Amino acid sequence: MLASASFAQGDLRAEADSLFRHGDYEQVELLSLRAARQDDLPSEEILALELLAGYSLIMLERESEARMHFSRALDLDSTLVLDPIQISPKFRSVFDDVRQEWLTTRKQEVPTASIREITYVQGPRASSQLLNLALPGSGFLSEKRTVRGIAYLALQTASAALWLSELSQNNSSRKDYLAADSASVSSLYDDYDAHHRRMWTYGLTAAGVYLLSQVDLALLRLSVRSYELVPTEYGARLELHF
16 A cells, blocks of 8 residues: 655655555654654655654554644644545545544634724824814814813803903002092091902912813823724734724
């Protein structure tokens, strides 16, 4: 019974062929195991020796070990098919069974295409920060943080309006104080002093709200969802950001 395959004949391969023809099947397996540990042998020769080792073990009625050699041969060449003319049906039936199992296993290992959601964190956009510099709170609205945006807008508007009102009243009371006679100067000074204090209080409040809104926006971190199509065996990939 011939059991040769269409591969280049190296010295080790030729020796294995000779041993197989003479029925020294155990030595054929030993040669294949030795070849698997050598790094300088071409893969084609190792493949041929793995097949010969499989044939030999079938002859020795050690089919489970023969299947391991056939599986290693398929690892080297996934397109491997035995020649139905040159190779005995006894060997081909075992090899074809191993090949079917090998292909089924590899198909299960290939990832199927699926969409995966990824969430990451990023800061506010530059356009939002510019808007917030112009009008505190507007940057938060741009980033869809409505409650905080409205809160800062309301606080900034209220404090600025109170400051402007007190600024006007302060200037008016100051004029009255400077133009008053000695009899009414004391009461006018008290009025001027009260407006002056409130003017500074509302002014500092407006400035504080402005600075707080800028710092708060700069420290704002937003969760962004990204949808990724997991690569298939062909490496396809798609990303969608929201």
